[in-house]
Amino acid sequence: MKSIVVSIVLSSMLVFSSVAQQVSLDRVAVIVDQGVILESEINTLVTQVKRNAIANNQTLPSDRALRTQAIERLVTDSLQTQMAEKMGIQISDPQLDQTIANIAANNNLGMDEFRQVIAKDGIPFEVYREDIRKELITGEVRRANVRRRVYITPQEIENLVKLIDEQGADQAEYHIGHILIGFPPQPSDDDIAKAKATADKVLELLNEGSDFTRIAIASSSGAKALDGGDLGWMNINAMPTLFAEAVQGKDKDALVGPIRSGAGFHILKVKDLRGIEIVKVEEVNARHILIKPSVILSDDKARQKLEKFREQILAGEADFAALAKEHSADPGSALRGGELGWNDPEIYVPAFKQALANLEKDEIGQPFRSLHGWHLVQLIDRRIDDATDKRKEDKAYQLLFNRKFAEETEAWLREMRDTAYIEVIEPEAETTGN
Incomplete structure (x- = not known):
């Protein structure tokens, strides 16, 4: 009986000791304005970073440097969380569940499968769930505070669209069909009028569905008439300027013309295109x-x-x-x-x-x-x-917005941190009894 009592007392002492150690670890490590960061939060983040580094075969700095970076991250998160509370920003459970369901669906997983994937990464699902809630809240805080700091002028968008077009021009290629209704040498006004009437009639037939190749063979004065007027693939910068200006921005199967030159009236067909984003x-x-x-x-x-x-x-x-x-x-x-x-x-x-x-x-x-x-x-x-032109403008706007939003976010976070009260509490030195 005495041995059982002793065993229970020893077990109790061990449990108490373990609990005491856990409590001592979960001390307040940093005071951030009206909030605190616990030692356990720092340790958890450092452990997570180390786990990710091992999984990705990455090297890491010293534990001291890791701890400093972890504190900086948690300070930033704490300041944003406190601001969210002041602004009344909340993410309800149904909103959170919907977001997680969307994440699972985007990965082609059902919720049960998704939970298993999270568990394999060693993360309790409830912890993951609250991390997502925190990300949504801090995202809303950033958008609310940084968006109004971003200003993009129409001129900036126009300049970037031109740059995108110039960068894409070298890749733009058109498969061109060509019919030439030619002039005789030294054409008279009557010759020109007759050629124009013929070109108009050819274009009318093509618009009604007549075969381009057959009409080119029968009617074209161009060098490729026997090939059905097929000029092949031509870079937008390599084709005659007259043709380039006429076909640029046109869709597949578009008919263009009649276009007058010194040789006669040209009718072009965009048989296909590549290297161009048509939306x-x-x-x-x-x-x-x-x-x-x-x-x-x-x-x-x-x-x-x-x-x-x-x-x-x-x-x-x-x-x-x-x-x-x-x-x-x-x-x-x-x-x-x-x-x-x-x-x-x-x-x-x-x-x-x-x-x-x-x-x-x-x-x-x-x-x-x-x-x-x-x-x-x-x-x-x-x-x-x-939506090709609009998509280009949207793309330019989004590129500019993303760049400026990132810059302004960094500036906003620095300003918020600089005006906050932050105190790192170093652990007390351990004393050794006799």
Whole structure:
């Protein structure tokens, strides 16, 4: 009996000692304004960096340098988290679940498979989940504070578009078909008029679907007439200036002309092209009503509210635009009766994009959840648009924005850190008893 008691006491002492060691490790290591960073947070981040380095066969600096970098990262995260609290930025559980589901879907994984992948990396799923929540919150804080610091002029966009075009010009190649309705030597006005009339007639036949090769063989005065007028692949910078100016920006199968030169009237066909980005996009025009859940409006109540709106609209008892103006939490579109205008569906969050993809013209879908809240959406119409020039401008804008946003983010973080109260608390030296 005595040995059992001794065993229990020893076990208790060991447990107490272990707990004491854990508590001593989880001390406050850094004070950051109104928040603190714990020793365990620093150790966890350092361990994670080391694990990643081993997995990627990378070398690392000393533990002291790693610790300094880890503290800097955690200080920055803490300042952003505190700012998020002041701004009232929160990510609800449904928003978080939707984001994680989207991450899994983008990796072609179901949620069970995704959990297994996370577990294999040695990360508890709840820890991963909260890390994603923190990333979403800090992302919102950065966007809210840095976006207004970024200014891009139309001239900057225009200059970058020109640079992109110049860089792409060397790769631009056109497969050209050519028909020449030639002039006789020293043509008279009547000769020129007759040639123009013939060229117009040829172009009319081609537009009606006549075979280009057959007409070229029959009617062209060009050197490649017997080859069906096929000039082959030509670099935009290598072809005659007259042709280059005429075909630049034209789509595949485009007919161009008649173009007059000293030799006669030329008709060109762009048989194919390569090295050129031609963007055709489907645009959608839609309208929506957004209801955001809150402390006094649960997720279920928000969904039910939109379901009732849908029933009233379909029954002719309510007007979509009127409901949007009165109830939608999206102020920009609410003023327009919920209308979002013509847009590439890619600009929308995945849930919104998917909902639009499943709708027919004028159809009102069932309420659905996105990161922003609950939506009721009606697809007004679809169209196919040549977005090449717009895409170039968008690409230029995005390149400029990304560069300036990164620069301004660094400046904003430095300013925030410089004005914060930060105190690193060094651990007390251990004392040895006699």
